[in-house]
Structure formats: C-alpha cells, structure tokens
Amino acid sequence: KAGVTQTPRYLIKTRGQQVTLSCSPISGHRSVSWYQQTPGQGLQFLFEYFSETQRNKGNFPGRFSGRQFSNSRSEMNVSTLELGDSALYLCASSLAQGGVNTEAFFGQGTRLTVV
Amino acid sequence: SQQGEEDPQALSIQEGENATMNCSYKTSINNLQWYRQNSGRGLVHLILIRSNEREKHSGRLRVTLDTSKKSSSLLITASRAADTASYFCATAALNFGNEKLTFGTGTRLTIIP
Numbered sequence: 001k002a003g004v005t006q007t008p009r010y011l012i013k014t015r016g017q018q019v020t021l022s023c024s025p026i027s028g029h030r031s032v033s034w035y036q037q038t039p040g041q042g043l044q045f046l047f048e049y050f051s052e053t054q055r056n057k058g059n060f061p062g063r064f065s066g067r068q069f070s071n072s073r074s075e076m077n078v079s080t081l082e083l084g085d086s087a088l089y090l091c092a093s094s095l096a097q098g099g100v101n102t103e104a105f106f107g108q109g110t111r112l113t114v115v
Numbered sequence: 116s117q118q119g120e121e122d123p124q125a126l127s128i129q130e131g132e133n134a135t136m137n138c139s140y141k142t143s144i145n146n147l148q149w150y151r152q153n154s155g156r157g158l159v160h161l162i163l164i165r166s167n168e169r170e171k172h173s174g175r176l177r178v179t180l181d182t183s184k185k186s187s188s189l190l191i192t193a194s195r196a197a198d199t200a201s202y203f204c205a206t207a208a209l210n211f212g213n214e215k216l217t218f219g220t221g222t223r224l225t226i227i228p
Binding site for chain 2: 033035101108
C-alpha cells in the first residue's frame, strides 16, 4: 500500500511569488491535513479537508489556501510569498476526520525556501 | 499555538538505557498520540492512548496518561541508535467541529552508541 506522497520535495521561490504543493493521501483515506513546521513555531496546523470540504482551519493568513479533489488528492497554495513562509510543509492523511481517532500518516514533506 | 509542551527539550542517553519524555497539555482531550520524526522528514505514528486509558504498551514503548494532571509520558526501553529522532505528542480535542491534532514542541532524543 503506497504511503502519502508529497510533491515536490524541495522548492526554492522568490518573495512575492506563489507556490502550489501537492499531497496524495493513502488510498481510501478521505481526510488530508496540512501542517507547517518551522524551528521557531514547531508544527502548526494549517487546514484539514475531508471529502472535498474544508472542515477546519488554523490561524494562518488568507494567503494560505487549499483544496481537495474528488480522488482525495489535496493541494495547498501560498500566494505572495514572504521570507517567513520558509518551512517544511507536511501533509497527513487519515481515515477519520482530522486524524483524531485514528493514526495520521504523514508524507515526507515539502521543504520550501523563500529567498 | 501549541497545545502540548514537552519536557525535556533535548535528551542524550547511552545506548541500552531507557528514555523518558513528558508532555503536558492544556485542554480536555479525546486522545493523545505520540509521533517520531527523523531529521527533516515526515512524522511516524507510534501510539495512541484514549482519554479513558491510563497506560499502553507497544513493543519497547510505554505510554501513560494522567488526565487529571493533563500530562503524558513516553518511555522507550533499551534504547537503540535508531531511536535517535524528535518525539512529539499530539492531542485530539473533544469538541465536535474542531477535529484536528495539535502538536507539542517536541523532545530531541540522541542515543549515544
């Protein structure tokens, strides 16, 4: 059974640009959550999608957005990139909404560097 | 914001020794989970303990939960070099409509061969 796949693994962007990250969950999982990980703030919840609907959102500006497709694949988009957006972006898939009652399976992450 | 605070922030022990790390959290929870992260990679689920459970074992891992003190501990027995990683606790809130995992700050564990 294939794990959670995140693409690309590494990305370098310039301030002001936008970026789209992709996450393919484990087959059969309908919940995809996104997290931002930085040395200073740790793991911060961005948002969660379940059956194509955003069910929960963290405390991030509107520049961060996402969507989920009918095959459960999810994308997150960050517009007008800032230096502080440099981080490891992790997605997690789970059977249950938000991964709260079952384990969440994480991808390897996308390392975004904004210069 | 972080729900959990982990203690210690960093821990170095000799291979073969036991490692204990603690997690404290603030609000009522449905369950608490522990994850491991190897340097700069994704997180791997270790164990889930529900709010009505006090202790759980999985291989060399033992997790305890004290909901009255809002704290949990993870014990790794007979540590190995491969256990070197960061360990995070994650809490799942009780409130419907807010289903998400909130992660602690993590403990960086180094096993010295």
